[in-house]
Amino acid sequence: MRDFVNEKKLAAKEAVKLLSDNQIVGLGSGSSATFAIMEIGERVKNGLKIQGVPTSDKSKELAISLNIPLIDISDVDSIDITIDGADEFTADLNLIKGGGSFLLKEKVVASLTKQEIIIADSSKKVELLGKFTVPVEVIPYASGYVTKQLELLNGIGKIRMTGDKPLITEEGNYIIDTDFGLIADPATLSDKLHAITGVVEHGLFINLASVVIMGNGDSTVTFS
Ligand SMILES: O=C[C@H](O)[C@H](O)[C@H](O)COP(=O)(O)O
Known part of the structure; x- marks a missing residue:
């Protein structure tokens, strides 16, 4: 039996390793993105200097509680890297998102983002999108x-x-x-x-993801 929660945590940890100082970072929404924000909070505590752009009020509150500095989306020309989850993804990096109802801000942030990193457990990988509505x-x-x-x-x-x-x-x-x-x-x-x-807007994310990091048992696999 796969441990999907652990797979999400592993994918989140791997994604957060990609962050470096002075980046503007999109903060996704949902359970996988929550693990990433918590991990970012740890790195900020240890000296990482980034500014976050949250994709939901919930992610914003979590980021504030972890002392992650935030910047208003209207004050940025682009976002360096975003870490977000998905409800389904295919190997060619198309996605369905919005299971948590945050697709609109998520898509605005993804559209401004240079490197959109999707983190997911192994249940999210499909041959064709559409099992998830x-x-x-x-x-x-x-x-x-x-x-x-x-x-x-x-x-x-x-x-x-x-x-x-x-x-x-x-x-x-x-x-x-x-x-x-x-x-x-x-x-x-x-x-x-x-x-x-x-x-x-709708939850089909076409050509917006740069990479999907998927938890796979005790490790991760990257699709790009
Ligand atoms: O509206 C919600 C978002 O698109 C989530 O990123 C998506 O539903 C995946 O959520 P989770 O990581 O909780 O499976």
Whole structure:
């Protein structure tokens, strides 16, 4: 039986070794990224000088609690390196993200990032994306319309709930978790999703990752 938590920790440790002084560092969200932020906190305690750009309020709070200096995303031209997790990845480095509902800020940060390092346990590697549903972030007003447009793309969408209410993202939107089956051409699907009015962003990350470091039992494997 694989220990996925340990695999995440190993991948996080390996990724944080890549950081060096004076970098602007994107701080991802989710359980794998949390291990990375904790590891970054250790390195900062031991003298590493970086400035972090968090991708969620939760990551921001954690970074503050660990005395990791932060910089506002509006004050940077680019981000040197980001360490973030993923819900699924393929060997050609395409991803599904957003299981934790943070895909929007994560994609903004990834888009500004020179080196996007994805850390994952071995359950996340797939041949084709799509076993995990694709999170589609929409303005609440458009959620009915977008759900119908997703059907035209053969996607079955369900609004993500928290209890009996739609989950509201940090930016005030809904997420429609959409089952497209296995996705043979994620780049084309990504373009089609962007073309739907009312869609703010979606969780397909195409050509944004530079490297995936995957925990694999007691070691790690790197895909690049
Ligand atoms: O919205 C959440 C993020 O995209 C996470 O990075 C992703 O869901 C992976 O999370 P975890 O590392 O907890 O599996």
